[in-house]
Amino acid sequence: MRSIISQLKHNLPEETFPNKTQIPSRVFLWYLDPSILKSEISDILNEATHRPFICLRNEMHDRTAWRGLILCLISSPFAFMEIRSLLHYWFLETGFNNILELQIAIVCSILDVLLRPTRWGVQADMGLNYPSMYTYVPDNNRELLAILTGPISCVTFLDLFSCVNSQTEHEALVETVDCNSSWALVINFPNWYFFATAILFHRDASEEYISKFIHGEIFSESIGIDKTKLLSAVCQYIAWISYPVEKSKFTSLAKQLSLLSESCVRNVKATSRRPSNITRSKNLRISKVNEFEKPSLTMWLKEFRRQCFDKNLLYNRIPLGILISCLDSLDQSESELLLHYATAGDILDPRNTSTVFLRNNSVSERQAIDGARFVLNLLDSIEELSMYIFKCDDARLLYLSRLRGKSGVYLFRCVKFLLELKNLDRGNMAELYARLVRWKDSGALHGCYEFESVLSGIRLKYCL
DSSP states (O other): HHHHHHHHHSSSOOOOOOOSSOHHHHHHHHHOOOOHHHHHHHHHHHHHHHHTTHHHHHHHHHHHHHHHHHHHHHHHHHHHHHHHHHHHHHOOOHHHHHHHHHHHHHHHHHHHHHHHHGGGGEEEEEETSSOOGGGGSSSSGHHHHHHHHHHHHHHHHHHHHHHHHHHHSSSSSTTSTTSSSSSHTTTTEEEEEEEEHHHHHHTOOSSHHHHHHHHHHOOOOOOOHHHHHHHHHHHHHEEEEEEEHHHHHHHHHHHHHHHHHHHHHHHHHHTTTSSSSSSSSSSOOOOOTTTTOOOOOHHHHHHHHHOSOOTTGGGGGGGGGHHHHSSGGHHHHHHHHHHHHHHHSOOOTTTGGGGGOSOOOHHHHHHHHHHHHHHEEEEEEEEHHHHHSSSHHHHHHHHHHHHHHHHHHHHHHHHHHTOOOOOOHHHHHHHHHHHHHHHHHTTTTOOHHHHHHHHHHHHTTTOO
């Protein structure tokens, strides 16, 4: 029987467009032999792991076989929930970021097909017959999904926190992180997490892009948000994301985050008057040894790390809220400090960030790959988040350009180290080059010497 099913699978086309009257044969095979579905997801995960610089969300759409999988999942909400369950279990067992990234890409792709079916090659009338998006989540998560897929603001964040708080009160301890839990759904929407970290570190009365937006909402007469209530909700939400099961850790961390954010904002205010080194100028410099003598953020980050109970991928990303909301108050070395900590959990010496990849070994290679990939993916997430926050498109594009400028220093350092290695896959570097070119096409760092030098180095070494 298994050999017959295997033969049928081999003869199926890579892409199957569902129609009104038929369920795709591929879906029938999944029901006959669930291991086929598991094998397909394993193959995608394996390829995504060995191709670190691809944009998974774009690849899901552009690659014929993967697009076919997404379109078949649309026809079977049950199969989709099985995939979510499988990936979620793998993520809990390993903590590997690439598993979470694949899960996020699949969830976002399913929602995109439901929202824009014609973009995926599905006829409009067929798209109208697709199930509601609520069919793809457990009944207890429908209200939560409605909030997560809606606009992002301080008001809607409070709605999200209220919904999460209500649901987790009714979840037994063993259910708090299972595939049907509110936590399992929320981690598929990282933009809300980044927005929460931005609220945590925003500065009142600041003219800086996102801080100004958050401050404006808090003090708007028509909205009327209680700032204390908002910050308390943010601390609890971030702590819950980081430690969903251990309530003692979650409660303790929420209290510590409140204190840490206050001390960080004081440090940022103390240095906010210094001129910014990143503009649209042509000279984006990688900082030299001993160029900066400001240990305040380093000391704060050491204290922040001291509060960490164990190694935690999501915990390490909390300080990114400083970069997102206080962009102009940071210099190049401080931006590198935050990005490297989010990637590797290590704290750099701000006076000598050039030593980050000094050792030519497998650890440095892994950190450089992870660092480059993380910066690219982070900027994609913030670009999506910015669409909800900025009313003026020019202001949004300027913010993204400056954010790429500050993040670009660390990204270029990662790429330069990778260029010095001899054993990197040409295909992977070609995909990295393609993503960097998209940065260039967006207008970010246009004319920047360092940027052009990195692109030229990849092009020459790998004959692109």
